[in-house]
Amino acid sequence: MKEAYNFEEIETRWQKVWEERQVFEVAEDPTKPEFYCLEMYPYPSGRIHMGHVRNYSIGDVIARFKKMRGFNVLHPIGWDALGLPAENAAIKHGIHPQKWTLDNINYMRSQLKRLGISYCWSREVNTCLPDYYRWNQWIFLKMLEQGLAYRRLSWVNWCPQCRTVLANEQVVAGRCWRCDSEVSQKKMEQWFLKITAYAEELLSGHEKLTNWPEHVLQMQKNWIGRSEGALVNFKVPALNKDIEVFTTRIDTIYGATFLVLSVEHPLTAELIAGHPEKEKLQAWIKKTIAETRARREIKEEEKVGYDTGLQAINPFTGQPVPIFLANYILMDYGTGAVMGVPAHDQRDYEFAARYNLPIVPVIKPASSETQLEAGRAFEEYGILINSGEFSGLSSAEAMEKMAALAEAKGFGRKSVTYRLRDWGISRQRYWGTPIPVIYCEKCGLQPVPYEQLPVELPYKAEFTGGEGSPLERIPEFVNTTCPRCGGPARRETDTMDTFVDSSWYFFRYSSPRETSLPFDPEKAAYWLPVDLYIGGVEHAILHLIYSRFFTKYLRDLGLTKIDEPFPHYLAQGMVTKDGSAMSKSRGNVVDPDEMVKTYGADALRIFILFASPPEKEFAWSEEGLEGCYRFILRIWNLVEENLDLFQGKGTPVAGQFDQASHQRLSKKLHQTIKKVTEDIDQRFHLNTAISALMELTNSLKKEKDALRASQKGRELLVEALSDLILLLGPFAPHLAEELWQKTGRTTLVAESSWPAYNPELAREELITVVVQVNGKLRDKFEVEIDTDEESLKEKALSLPRIQELLGGRPPRKIICVKNKLVSLVV
RNA sequence: GGGCAGGUGGCGGAAUUGGCAGACGCACUAGGCUUAGGACCUAGUUCCUGAAUAAGGAGUGCGGGUUCGAUUCCCGCUCUGCCCA
Numbered sequence: 001m002k003e004a005y006n007f008e009e010i011e012t013r014w015q016k017v018w019e020e021r022q023v024f025e026v027a028e029d030p031t032k033p034e035f036y037c038l039e040m041y042p043y044p045s046g047r048i049h050m051g052h053v054r055n056y057s058i059g060d061v062i063a064r065f066k067k068m069r070g071f072n073v074l075h076p077i078g079w080d081a082l083g084l085p086a087e088n089a090a091i092k093h094g095i096h097p098q099k100w101t102l103d104n105i106n107y108m109r110s111q112l113k114r115l116g117i118s119y120c121w122s123r124e125v126n127t128c129l130p131d132y133y134r135w136n137q138w139i140f141l142k143m144l145e146q147g148l149a150y151r152r153l154s155w156v157n158w159c160p161q162c163r164t165v166l167a168n169e170q171v172v173a174g175r176c177w178r179c180d181s182e183v184s185q186k187k188m189e190q191w192f193l194k195i196t197a198y199a200e201e202l203l204s205g206h207e208k209l210t211n212w213p214e215h216v217l218q219m220q221k222n223w224i225g226r227s228e229g230a231l232v233n234f235k236v237p238a239l240n241k242d243i244e245v246f247t248t249r250i251d252t253i254y255g256a257t258f259l260v261l262s263v264e265h266p267l268t269a270e271l272i273a274g275h276p277e278k279e280k281l282q283a284w285i286k287k288t289i290a291e292t293r294a295r296r297e298i299k300e301e302e303k304v305g306y307d308t309g310l311q312a313i314n315p316f317t318g319q320p321v322p323i324f325l326a327n328y329i330l331m332d333y334g335t336g337a338v339m340g341v342p343a344h345d346q347r348d349y350e351f352a353a354r355y356n357l358p359i360v361p362v363i364k365p366a367s368s369e370t371q372l373e374a375g376r377a378f379e380e381y382g383i384l385i386n387s388g389e390f391s392g393l394s395s396a397e398a399m400e401k402m403a404a405l406a407e408a409k410g411f412g413r414k415s416v417t418y419r420l421r422d423w424g425i426s427r428q429r430y431w432g433t434p435i436p437v438i439y440c441e442k443c444g445l446q447p448v449p450y451e452q453l454p455v456e457l458p459y460k461a462e463f464t465g466g467e468g469s470p471l472e473r474i475p476e477f478v479n480t481t482c483p484r485c486g487g488p489a490r491r492e493t494d495t496m497d498t499f500v501d502s503s504w505y506f507f508r509y510s511s512p513r514e515t516s517l518p519f520d521p522e523k524a525a526y527w528l529p530v531d532l533y534i535g536g537v538e539h540a541i542l543h544l545i546y547s548r549f550f551t552k553y554l555r556d557l558g559l560t561k562i563d564e565p566f567p568h569y570l571a572q573g574m575v576t577k578d579g580s581a582m583s584k585s586r587g588n589v590v591d592p593d594e595m596v597k598t599y600g601a602d603a604l605r606i607f608i609l610f611a612s613p614p615e616k617e618f619a620w621s622e623e624g625l626e627g628c629y630r631f632i633l634r635i636w637n638l639v640e641e642n643l644d645l646f647q648g649k650g651t652p653v654a655g656q657f658d659q660a661s662h663q664r665l666s667k668k669l670h671q672t673i674k675k676v677t678e679d680i681d682q683r684f685h686l687n688t689a690i691s692a693l694m695e696l697t698n699s700l701k702k703e704k705d706a707l708r709a710s711q712k713g714r715e716l717l718v719e720a721l722s723d724l725i726l727l728l729g730p731f732a733p734h735l736a737e738e739l740w741q742k743t744g745r746t747t748l749v750a751e752s753s754w755p756a757y758n759p760e761l762a763r764e765e766l767i768t769v770v771v772q773v774n775g776k777l778r779d780k781f782e783v784e785i786d787t788d789e790e791s792l793k794e795k796a797l798s799l800p801r802i803q804e805l806l807g808g809r810p811p812r813k814i815i816c817v818k819n820k821l822v823s824l825v826v
Numbered sequence: 827g828g829g830c831a832g833g834u835g836g837c838g839g840a841a842u843u844g845g846c847a848g849a850c851g852c853a854c855u856a857g858g859c860u861u862a863g864g865a866c867c868u869a870g871u872u873c874c875u876g877a878a879u880a881a882g883g884a885g886u887g888c889g890g891g892u893u894c895g896a897u898u899c900c901c902g903c904u905c906u907g908c909c910c911a
Contacts, residue, residue, distance in 0.1 A: 612839065627852055690850080817845065
């Protein structure tokens with residue numbers, strides 16, 4: 001009598017067994033090779049979504065596989081638990097952010113356990129607890145000591161809806177990345193981390209990241225935005241001041257016919273002081289600052305400039321050029337001042353055309369064949385003309401020599417700039433890590449002494465949604481004493497960007513309860529770097545670049561020796577349904593809970609892995625999930641039907657031994673082990689690994705009746721079924737454990753060794769060779785593998801069909817490829 | 827505008843090194859089993875011509891190229907997605 005497949009009972013039972021036996025708990029063991037498998041930790045929004053299921057299922061296959069391969073596997077999970085939604089929930093529903101967050105974590109933890117992910121739960125990290133965020137504060141203080149954390153008055157992106165400062169990265173097309181409202185500008189004292197100090201290393205470090213997707217490296221590269229060029233000073237005689245210009249094309253400087261400055265340039269006020277329309281200009285400047293920063297992009301037709309009426313001297317030509325202010329020059333990049341070379345920069349060309357400025361060509365194409373387009377700037381490198389002593393040089397030579405001359409004469413030098421800005425971490429919110437500094441009336445800014453960490457978030461706070469941080473309105477928090485003079489002082493009420501938390505959490509897993517340092521350097525040295533990091537490509541820039549920055553900083557602090565935290569990053573694709581990403585606003589969300597309830601965790605895991613390779617987009621389909629459920633049923637029934645073979649109770653058989661069937665299955669078995677092993681280990685193509693398991697299952701079903709007839713056949717069946725169960729272990733872990741037990745084992749699949757294959761048995765001995773005539777497939781034949789090319793040729797020519805096609809004429813050319821084909825050219 | 831990724835049956839996808847295009851799954855069709863089926867079993871399914879398990883032709887977004895041979899390499903175009911302006 002076959003037992004029915006009751007996934008709910010089976011899955012919860014094995015989840016309990018793993019937990020009770022602490023199967024996935026690990027400690028440092030220098031005798032074993034280690035493997036640190038990490039998925040991006042979730043924000044505890046309330047419920048897990050399909051993207052999480054996908055991410056964690058991929059990681060779980062790798063982690064379980066590596067464990068079965070003999071690695072000491074660290075596979076931890078935690079919670080990115082600080083952040084805006086908790087506070088928004090507090091404002092909206094009156095629930096304390098902490099309660100909201102901890103409740104969510106409890107629920108989501110149970111969801112992850114219900115999926116059977118092999119986490120080392122004792123290492124769970126929760127960033128909203130003081131035992132975690134105190135180390136954010138510790139690291140911040142270290143940076144402060146070294147000048148890598150600093151405070152400055154700066155323009156900030158301000159979201160009026162969320163009432164907080166946003167990092168540039170959180171402004172998408174001028175709108176808040178969370179609530180989509182238009183971002184405005186404010187000038188505030190802000191805390192910054194000096195990530196730009198590591199700009200060069202963040203870029204050069206890419207060389208070590210050979211196991212990162214190329215496009216992710218490219219995105220980071222664009223983000224860092226290194227450009228080599230030169231700084232040149234243009235004197236402004238009227239003010240007796242210099243304007244420093246950054247250019248990547250100093251070779252075109254003889255064609256610089258004007259200067260354009262950002263409206264935020266420090267000299268702006270002086271430049272317009274004597275302007276006849278001063279008031280009008282001031283108003284425009286004010287308006288422009290507010291607008292352009294928010295949008296960070298300006299359409300062609302909206303580019304506007306104003307002539308200040310003053311002139312600067314081009315140091316190369318000695319000629320005066322007009323100085324303009326314009327809305328499309330950003331103060332953020334370079335020096336906030338650029339030289340306008342209309343002949344060789346399209347943007348400058350359009351500007352010059354609009355304001356009637358001279359266009360002086362100073363570069364001609366290196367090849368006379370290159371046609372100059374009328375009405376367009378020639379932007380390529382070439383040969384200098386109209387450039388005094390530099391005429392005739394190539395752009396490359398000229399850039400060297402001109403920079404050298406500028407340096408020698410003291411009006412310029414070679415320089416490198418980056419697009420990367422220092423990381424503004426101040427947030428005027430409650431649910432974040434308090435920035436551990438104190439402002440004393442007498443002593444000024446004071447760091448909180450290390451022994452006073454953590455600066456804990458006061459529990460009692462009011463969440464009204466009013467302007468400013470709730471922390472400002474808690475006198476017990478704000479009012480403190482100066483650590484230096486003991487006098488009255490105020491605490492900083494800004495909290496840190498939550499990206500700080502996620503920039504080093506992967507270190508914390510190595511020693512999550514460490515109390516004297518952020519993590520134990522020895523334990524970290526054993527586990528780190530993360531051998532495989534898996535997560536959505538939407539974090540390709542922010543999280544991954546911040547984490548790389550923190551790792552380099554922690555190295556410089558002496559806490560670790562590694563330079564790169566994630567030498568291997570697997571960027572997982574989006575989960576979509578009906579052609580677009582699953583999202584609440586689109587209403588196309590599928591709840592994992594319901595799917596687990598209907599089909600079980602194993603079926604859901606298999607489907608989500610089977611439907612597409614990890615790095616590609618994945619399209620949801622419930623029919624597909626049903627298909628995977630049926631696949632599980634087929635395996636279940638197959639094992640059920642053959643349980644007698646394992647119990648040794650089957651009556652001895654003296655049936656016919658089916659040699660061919662035996663050979664077919666044996667070959668399929670060994671080929672499957674080989675393929676599944678390589679697909680997981682080398683390619684991460686879990687979808688093809690699963691299809692290989694399906695093929696093995698199909699073969700078993702086909703051959704089982706013939707094989708059950710003989711003793712030898714039965715032995716092979718037992719072997720094949722056992723290996724199939726083990727191979728299923730990483731994908732459908734509950735099913736595998738249950739079947740393993742049913743076949744009489746007392747060990748766990750999770751703790752078993754991965755099956756090995758015999759290359760001899762996996763080898764095909766017969767190969768189909770195809771015959772092409774003039775590139776078209778015309779016939780095929782079977783031969784033993786590795787048959788020599790001469791025999792292939794003979795065999796091909798002897799085929800009646802081929803002879804017919806040749807019609808007696810000898811082929812002009814014959815190409816033979818061993819084990820592949822014979823190609824005839826007539 | 828620049829960069830990157832991608833475009834293969836009705837659908838998700840496979841083809842790992844330039845060598846049988848469409849593995850595996852879904853969906854569908856026919857038959858079987860069944861009181862019943864959203865279970866199970868058997869067979870079939872790229873398109874066109876054809877009665878055909880005969881034979882032929884076309885075919886991996888479009889147009890060219892290299893090659894005995896191209897989904898794979900090269901050039902141009904186009905569309906989609908992502909990132910940056």
